[in-house]
Amino acid sequence: MRKKWFSILLSALLVLSLAACAEKDSAANSSTTQPVDESGSVKTETSAADQLTVRFGDSGAPFTMYLEDNDTAAAIARHVGSADWRLPIYHYDDYDGWESFQYYDIPSRYEVPSAAETVTSEKAGEVYYSEPNRIVLFYHDAEISGEYTLVGRFDVTEEFTSAVENNPVLEGWGNKIIQISAGE
Numbered sequence: 001m002r003k004k005w006f007s008i009l010l011s012a013l014l015v016l017s018l019a020a021c022a023e024k025d026s027a028a029n030s031s032t033t034q035p036v037d038e039s040g041s042v043k044t045e046t047s048a049a050d051q052l053t054v055r056f057g058d059s060g061a062p063f064t065m066y067l068e069d070n071d072t073a074a075a076i077a078r079h080v081g082s083a084d085w086r087l088p089i090y091h092y093d094d095y096d097g098w099e100s101f102q103y104y105d106i107p108s109r110y111e112v113p114s115a116a117e118t119v120t121s122e123k124a125g126e127v128y129y130s131e132p133n134r135i136v137l138f139y140h141d142a143e144i145s146g147e148y149t150l151v152g153r154f155d156v157t158e159e160f161t162s163a164v165e166n167n168p169v170l171e172g173w174g175n176k177i178i179q180i181s182a183g184e
Contacts, residue, residue: 053181100142
């Protein structure tokens with residue numbers, strides 16, 4: 001009888017061991033297979049878009065803003081992904097260096113984290129976030145000191161600079177606007 005119980009116990013332990021190994025292999029193999037980009041880096045499903053589409057004016061040509069890999073840019077992309085933004089360009093020619101940049105106020109209902117650093121040299125095409133809820137676009141190189149978080153960049157071309165500088169004032173608004181939408 002003892003041999004019979006010993007055989008049953010040994011068989012049960014063997015079955016449990018095999019089941020545990022199979023479960024471990026299954027868990028390792030069932031981990032989500034994630035897509036890989038051209039460079040071999042894993043893309044995550046929860047990552048925000050890596051670019052946004054921006055138009056200057058109501059019907060301007062689209063320009064691509066390439067986003068930085070940080071929490072501020074991810075939050076902006078997430079908010080824009082839920083509802084396109086139409087942001088007014090307010091009076092900004094009181095600021096030193098105004099001919100190099102424009103700023104657009106984001107509605108306060110959108111929470112955007114900031115990791116601001118002192119920036120003293122901006123390149124044309126750089127886009128920053130500045131508290132409280134403001135996007136700052138430099139369309140010419142500039143030497144301006146401020147607390148900013150880099151969120152993206154545009155490829156600077158003559159068409160881009162012209163679109164920014166010649167953005168028309170919208171009737172009924174009394175100011176210019178930009179439209180920001182999820183990347184196309």
